Amino acid sequence: MVNRSPFRPSVADLHPYVPGEQPQGGKFIKLNTNENPYPPADAVIEAIRAAAIGLQRYPDPTASLFRRAAAEVLGLPGPEWILAGNGSDEILTILVRAMVGEGELLRLPYPSYILYRTLAEIQGARWEQVPFSPQWDLNPAFGAAAEGLRLAFLPNPNSPSGTILAPAEVWEIAQQLPCPLVVDEAYADFAPGNCLQLVRQSDKILVTRTLSKAYGLAGLRFGFVVAQPQLIAELGKLKDSYNCDALSIAGATAAIRGQVWLRENCQKIIATRETMATGLRGLGFRVTPSSANFLWCTHEEKSHRQLYEQLKARQILVRYMDFPGWGDGLRISVGTDAQGDALLSTLGSIVT
């Protein structure tokens, strides 16, 4: 018999990241996990269906077709600037495993994506949260040196706030930091700017992207990191040999080529976002101006948790988020216009 736990202490103590509810049945209006309310482009579905032939063979280990297409579309010098992964979550996992050893330090802003912390804990590493101000300004301490600091994550736009730092501010932070800065651009397609070109100017800046949000492919699991080639080569040593499957490579390649579709899709979502924001403010919510596909909403008089429960009882799922020491609120994904209207009218009947 094994007398002690077979798990590392850091794992036994772990409180893992819990993703938003994914009800597999029911008729919920799902505004809780920042999914795209629209299906992906037809060309993507066709590419996936065509790739369902030949699955007995292993996929291309380095997703070359995707990387070539993405480099072209994103204005990068070549595919050697890109590493593809099984969702950007896998990319974040690889980054932490590559750079942060047991007892070393990972920095993240707070509130932001809770997974970063979980990844540090799995690794047996330390993590340090630098709080945002109530107005979502980033504390300058984010760029400071610290003992054992090996990596910093900056989601930009941030979640749950949807706020964004300009590339010049990101550049400044990266220059101050004694370690690489990963700019998590999961939501950048909805934003007025991004940090992709900074990668060409500094080996301290890495940018991660996902196809889960703006491309409408959360179910496909495909993300990537953009960094200087010598960093990509090292990071590639950590990935599983065949980390992306043949179907997702085919779908992702078709998706990244569809930049016209992407722009149109994002414009629709941005338009709905602004309508929803206006409506929510009309219902007495404070709504943070968002550069993403979700809205961070607080209400001075109502219990956020209760609002979440009341909406859920009416078949509308939003995300209740509580950040101890900082505050709580509702993160509401932008849906279709009809979903936005349903949310506003239901919320209206609850809060008034």
Next chain:
Amino acid sequence: MVNRSPFRPSVADLHPYVPGEQPQGGKFIKLNTNENPYPPADAVIEAIRAAAIGLQRYPDPTASLFRRAAAEVLGLPGPEWILAGNGSDEILTILVRAMVGEGELLRLPYPSYILYRTLAEIQGARWEQVPFSPQWDLNPAFGAAAEGLRLAFLPNPNSPSGTILAPAEVWEIAQQLPCPLVVDEAYADFAPGNCLQLVRQSDKILVTRTLSKAYGLAGLRFGFVVAQPQLIAELGKLKDSYNCDALSIAGATAAIRGQVWLRENCQKIIATRETMATGLRGLGFRVTPSSANFLWCTHEEKSHRQLYEQLKARQILVRYMDFPGWGDGLRISVGTDAQGDALLSTLGSIVT
């Protein structure tokens, strides 16, 4: 500027596992990565194509449909005995991250799957290889205690040999070991027996499976681990939230339900395996009796590396494998009858 490498020393020094060649063009007869020569069942392809609708939503985080189907088919008490992953490589990664800390020890037999060692190195852990005898008997030292020993991997059937230990022998080893034993059953569908039922009798035995080989789904990336529920719950804390995509969950569920297809497919491959083994022996090769979908072949008079090169020049890919301190040889995947015939006639023209 970052003056030191941003990578952990264990990563900077890493010589990653190099998978078999995957030429994306050309007309090779590919007998080098133990893929199934036959496409998956039609029902699998249909299930995948049907699942290409709704990809804007995240997949089921725990692949429930697959786990329920697999538990039923494999005679397990329930889905809580199964954790699904993005290929069994991801499962192996999770196991090492969960159980082996920096400086701790992982044990593996030698020669076996080189990835185990790579996973220990990424982790900054130590690894210890226990050699097989030239007749592929496992040294009893494999079960011995050792300082810091936290996990042992036993591929069964083993690669590159295709040899197998009976469940009673595996049980004995697990009883001796002071740590959990992972029985990697990637090739068990081709074998006369397996260790699945041992999992019910001991929390020291975990069994991993893949759909890449016998189910003909290498391109889909789907594997799983079977273990007692309290272990599955802990391991689940380490996986990415959505580690399996919607397409692979749908395809894997259809595949595991196709046990009649599986048996027939394996019988065809086993029949070809025996024909190929007889033919190779007729050409002067020593061929290890195999319980998998490949054959380990050595030739007393010929250079194995040269044979590999000569076959490659003739558009036939096999795997040349060199295990320092142990020896080298050719690992030849079992193809269709026609591919087996082509291999034998081409090899015949080379060696005679």
